[in-house]
Amino acid sequence: MKKILLMCCFLIGISAASHAQGGRMRRSPEEMAKGLQTQLKLSDDQTTKITAIYKDQATKMDSVRTAANGDRDAMRQAMMPMRKATNEKVKALLTPEQVTAFDKLQQEIADRMRQGGGGGGSQN
Incomplete structure (x- = not known):
């Protein structure tokens, strides 16, 4: 019984620590x-091209994160235009x-972000 209680406490602790750190991957x-x-029911060709766009964006955003040195406002200011440009390339x-559905997805993500629920990561 003690082992089960100890395991439950351990799992709750890990969960709480993960949530405290933002819980986002x-x-x-x-x-x-x-x-x-x-x-969006993309073709394989569309998916390949969009993957390349997102890889380019990820590289640029990693550079911004490094340069911002933890300054969230600076990161946000630099990343907003990058995200917009990426979305335009995808569109x-x-x-x-598909553009209509993509816009709807983006709006849903923005709504969740405003409510503090995270973006689900579909557009980093």
Whole structure:
């Protein structure tokens, strides 16, 4: 019985520590593109091109994180235009129907972010 109680306390502690640190894991460019492939019914060619766009964005954002040296405001200021440019590049590869669905997804993510619920990572 003591072992079970100890294990429960251990798991609760790990969970609390994870939540305190933000509890967010960044999704890889491949995961983000796969998510869009499922949600927007992308072709394999579209998915490949979007993965490349997201990889480029991830590299640039890592550079910004390093340069910002923990300054969240500086990171946010630098990343907003990068995200917008990435979204425009992605939209250029989509059909009109997919653009509509993509815009809807982006709006849902923005709404969750405003409510403090995180973005789900579909657009990093």
